[in-house]
Amino acid sequence: MDFRIGSVNFDNVKIPLLWGKKAILSHSSGVLSVIDLSGEVADPQIVADEPWDEIEYTEKEDGFIVYENDIQSYFYSPARKIFRDLTGRLPECELGKDFTRIGTNKISGGMVSGFGVGIGVSESGFFMGGPVPEGLASLKL
Numbered sequence: 001m002d003f004r005i006g007s008v009n010f011d012n013v014k015i016p017l018l019w020g021k022k023a024i025l026s027h028s029s030g031v032l033s034v035i036d037l038s039g040e041v042a043d044p045q046i047v048a049d050e051p052w053d054e055i056e057y058t059e060k061e062d063g064f065i066v067y068e069n070d071i072q073s074y075f076y077s078p079a080r081k082i083f084r085d086l087t088g089r090l091p092e093c094e095l096g097k098d099f100t101r102i103g104t105n106k107i108s109g110g111m112v113s114g115f116g117v118g119i120g121v122s123e124s125g126f127f128m129g130g131p132v133p134e135g136l137a138s139l140k141l
Helices: none
Strands: 003-005 008-011 015-019 022-026 032-036 043-047 056-060 063-068 071-077 082-085 093-095 100-102 105-107 111-113 117-122 125-130
Touching (some): 003 022, 008 117, 015 093, 100 117
Parallel strands (some): 008 111
Antiparallel strands (some): 003 008, 032 043, 056 063, 063 071, 071 082, 082 093, 100 105, 117 125
């Protein structure tokens, strides 16, 4: 699939941004969707910048907090395109129009092509271009 998130183009990539065990996908209009891949089945959490019907969430500031197992998991601001892990394990991601910020690191422009994962973010850092990690639910679009 082909995606554009911020200033990065993803060509023939299965998951453009893997934030922990969540696939972040973009739509042509610029809105984002988040699919949780941690279980046996891929579960949508955010679809087109809106919380999916079956998740627990609360509104906060210019976005919302998504709960998993009654615990605050992450905050997402559709207006600012910011993802903040509320468990403290993953670096914050900002998907700006001219850059992608992961923690304090910025990526501006570029293309990732032909990989399972375009940008992968984990507790220990991030990578560009790599295979889809084992143990994740299959993402079918």
